[in-house]
Structure formats: C-alpha cells, structure tokens
Amino acid sequence: MPGPSADDRVAAAKPADRWSLAVSSLLILGLFLATAAMVQNWRTTPPNAKPVAPTPKPKAAMPDPTGQALAIRLPLPPPPAARPATPVLQPAPTPPQPLAKPRIIVPLKRPDETARPRPKPSPVKPLKVTPLKPVTPAPVAKPAPPAPKKVIVKKPTPEPIQAGPVIDAVQHRKTGGALLRLLEHGKGPSVEIAWPQSAASRQRLYRTLTRCYGMRPALLTKDARLFDKTTAPGQHWAINRDRYSGFIRSPQGEPIREENRQFATIARRHDLIDWRPVRVFPRSVDSVLLGGLETLLGERYQRARQIRAAYRLQRTGLSLTGFQVDGQAIGGVVTLQAGPGCD
Structure with missing residues (x-):
C-alpha cells in the first residue's frame, strides 16, 4: 500500500512547522541582501579608503506562537563615498615663434614699357587760318503791317415809337x-x-x-417853408393853394444862369443858409x-x-x-x- 504524498504531508504538518519555514525564508533573504550590499560597497570604495565596519546583522525575530505577523525593518544602504576632485589640466607652454618678414611686392611693368621704346613726337606744323570775308546779307523786306480789321459795332435799334x-x-x-x-x-x-x-435851349425854355x-422861382427850407422875392425879408411865402399848385418841381441838370441869380437874390433877402431851389407853377x-x-x-x-x-x-x-x-x-x-x- 503506497505512502502519503508530499502534499499530504505538508497539509498534515502542524502550524508550528509552517511558521518555522517562513522564518527560515526570511533569514535567507536577509543574508542575501546583506551580501549584495557588501559587494556594492566594495566596488564603490576607493583603495585608500578606510574599511567600513560590517553592518551588524539584525537579530532574527522569534516567531510569535500566537500567529501574529512580525514587522521586519531592513537597513538602508550606506551613502556613496565622495569622488576625489579632478585636477584642472593646464595647457602646455608654447615656445615663441619667430616673426615672419613681410613680403615686398614689386609692381609688374607693362610689356610695352619694357619691350618697346616710346616713339618720339613728330613736329606739328602750324595751320594757316584764312579769315572769312564778311558776307553782306541781302536786305529783307519788312512785312507790311496787317490792315486793321474794321470792327462793326451794331448800334442798338431803338424801339419804334x-x-x-x-x-x-x-x-x-x-x-x-x-x-x-x-x-x-x-x-x-x-x-x-x-x-x-x-444851355441855349434851357435858357429859352426858362424864359x-x-x-x-407863370412859373416862379422859390426856396424851400428844411421846415417846409417857401420863400420868394415878393415877401418881406424873413417872412415866408404863404402859398395860395387855389391859385398855385402843390406839385412843386426841383431843377435837374445843368443850372441856368438867370434862374441861379434869382435863387441867390431870394437867399440874401431872407438871410437863408440851408435851402433848396424849387419851381412853382399855377x-x-x-x-x-x-x-x-x-x-x-x-x-x-x-x-x-x-x-x-x-x-x-x-x-x-x-x-x-x-x-x-x-x-x-x-x-x-x-x-x-x-x-x-x-x-
């Protein structure tokens, strides 16, 4: 009759064995991490650096027989060591170089200046200038002035009366x-x-x-008073409207000598200064x-x-x-x- 399989044995194991197996696994993992940290520290540590004391191994926690989980704290890796300062490289001194002499550029000569000599100038004979004889221009007949145009001004035709x-x-x-x-x-x-x-026609018409x-000369003042030669000095002429017309005319145009003498006589008689000559008709x-x-x-x-x-x-x-x-x-x-x- 065959014996029980591994799975059956594990299943039949006690709870205490399960905890032992878990603790063993954790210890192995901690050793592996510690070894890896030491190798990393060895690679980064320079040869002259002092040996670093090994990190003490954490004590393994005993399993809690009551079945509660344990908190495991892993140590942090050590900080990386400071790298040595790199020296600044200085350029090697360059020996002084001798100064080069400047080149002298000689201008080239034209081929015709070197090969061919310049021809000598031939003597120039003075030219004889023959003065021109003045030519008398033929007389030009002056153009006759244009005949003035006759401007015909049309006289306005008076309207036939x-x-x-x-x-x-x-x-x-x-x-x-x-x-x-x-x-x-x-x-x-x-x-x-x-x-x-x-003037002659005006004089004849006046007479x-x-x-x-029956026309009579008179003077009219600003206060509308009439004066003639028949009234007393300083007394105005009280015109009779039944005999004389109120349609009084004022002389227009060229004055008449005989009439002007009559106006002056009336002004002196009545001592008038500001007056206007008028004509009074029946x-x-x-x-x-x-x-x-x-x-x-x-x-x-x-x-x-x-x-x-x-x-x-x-x-x-x-x-x-x-x-x-x-x-x-x-x-x-x-x-x-x-x-x-x-x-």
Missing part, C-alpha cells in the same frame, strides 16, 4: 384838377418832365415858362398837364408808378413828348396852351 394822338390838354383841365388834388396828397404816379440838354406859363397849368397825360395814357395812368416826359419848345408853342410809363415808351403829344399876354 408809334405815332400817337395829339392831345389838346386845355380841354381836360377839369379832369386834371382832380388828379392834381390826389397828387398833392401823395397818391398817384411820380411825374418827371425833362428839360433840353443845350417861356416864366413869361407865358394850378391851372398843372391841371391841364395832368389832364392831358391821363387822356393820352388811359388806364395805364392809374397803374403807373413813374411817368416821364420831355419839354419840346417850337414856334407853334410848348408841348410834351417822349413819354415813358414804367420804362415803356408811349407815342403821342400833349400840347400846352400858353396863357394870355405871351407873344
């Missing part, structure tokens, strides 16, 4: 009286009547208006004049802002012509009948 009717203003004195009253109160158009340009149409004359204008212009008289005309003195008498209403030319003639006693 249609011949208008001839109005006898005496027949419209009544209508003119109403228009004069409106004009004296600042209502109605502005009326301007031009005198001739020449005609004073002798045949009321009948201005009524005839405005009535003739209104008859000629018709409805345009009421709408007009400015009416211009010119005196025309002929042997047959005095008339107005050259009418313009707000810049528009109007044809026609207004005759002014002279008063009694005019030759």
Whole structure:
C-alpha cells in the first residue's frame, strides 16, 4: 500500500512547522541582501579608503506562537563615498615663434614699357587760318503791317415809337384838377418832365415858362417853408393853394444862369443858409398837364408808378413828348396852351 504524498504531508504538518519555514525564508533573504550590499560597497570604495565596519546583522525575530505577523525593518544602504576632485589640466607652454618678414611686392611693368621704346613726337606744323570775308546779307523786306480789321459795332435799334394822338390838354383841365388834388396828397404816379440838354435851349425854355406859363422861382427850407422875392425879408411865402399848385418841381441838370441869380437874390433877402431851389407853377397849368397825360395814357395812368416826359419848345408853342410809363415808351403829344399876354 503506497505512502502519503508530499502534499499530504505538508497539509498534515502542524502550524508550528509552517511558521518555522517562513522564518527560515526570511533569514535567507536577509543574508542575501546583506551580501549584495557588501559587494556594492566594495566596488564603490576607493583603495585608500578606510574599511567600513560590517553592518551588524539584525537579530532574527522569534516567531510569535500566537500567529501574529512580525514587522521586519531592513537597513538602508550606506551613502556613496565622495569622488576625489579632478585636477584642472593646464595647457602646455608654447615656445615663441619667430616673426615672419613681410613680403615686398614689386609692381609688374607693362610689356610695352619694357619691350618697346616710346616713339618720339613728330613736329606739328602750324595751320594757316584764312579769315572769312564778311558776307553782306541781302536786305529783307519788312512785312507790311496787317490792315486793321474794321470792327462793326451794331448800334442798338431803338424801339419804334408809334405815332400817337395829339392831345389838346386845355380841354381836360377839369379832369386834371382832380388828379392834381390826389397828387398833392401823395397818391398817384411820380411825374418827371425833362428839360433840353443845350444851355441855349434851357435858357429859352426858362424864359417861356416864366413869361407865358407863370412859373416862379422859390426856396424851400428844411421846415417846409417857401420863400420868394415878393415877401418881406424873413417872412415866408404863404402859398395860395387855389391859385398855385402843390406839385412843386426841383431843377435837374445843368443850372441856368438867370434862374441861379434869382435863387441867390431870394437867399440874401431872407438871410437863408440851408435851402433848396424849387419851381412853382399855377394850378391851372398843372391841371391841364395832368389832364392831358391821363387822356393820352388811359388806364395805364392809374397803374403807373413813374411817368416821364420831355419839354419840346417850337414856334407853334410848348408841348410834351417822349413819354415813358414804367420804362415803356408811349407815342403821342400833349400840347400846352400858353396863357394870355405871351407873344
């Protein structure tokens, strides 16, 4: 009958034998580690180093029969020994070398300077310069100046004035009286009547208006007072509005000598300094004049802002012509009948 196997024997062993086997294994492992540490220390220790005392072996702990685990502490390996300092190598001294002499570079000569001699310059003969004879230039005819161009300036063609009717203003004195009253109160158009340009014509017209149409020279001050040569010195002229017109004119254009003497006489008589010359007409004359204008212009008289005309003195008498209403030319003639006693 065969005996029990190794496994059976191990299984049948007592617990005390198991602990003995474990302790033996630990002791063997500790011896192995100690041997390895000694070998490592021997390899790293220099030959002149002092021998290091062997590490005492740890005492093996006895197994606890109660079956508790034991804590085993292994010793740390010794610190590595310090390596000897490596000496610093110094370079070997180099003997001084003799200085090399500088090379002298000789410039090369050109082949033509060495091989061929320079040719001698040949004598140069002076050149004969023949002076040129002056050539007289042929006379050049001066170009004729261009003929001046004739500039034709087109004269402005005056607008044709249609011949208008001839109005006898005496027949419209009544209508003119109403228009004069409106004009004296600042209502109605502005009326301007031009005198001739020449001095002789102006002098002749002045005499005609004073002798045949009752025109009188006067002076108007800033306080709107009139002075003439008939009143006492220092006394103004209280104009009669039933006889004289309030449509007073101021002289325009070149002065008339005879009229200027009349103005100076009035100023000395009344001792006036600041004054303005004016012309005063009878009321009948201005009524005839405005009535003739209104008859000629018709409805345009009421709408007009400015009416211009010119005196025309002929042997047959005095008339107005050259009418313009707000810049528009109007044809026609207004005759002014002279008063009694005019030759």
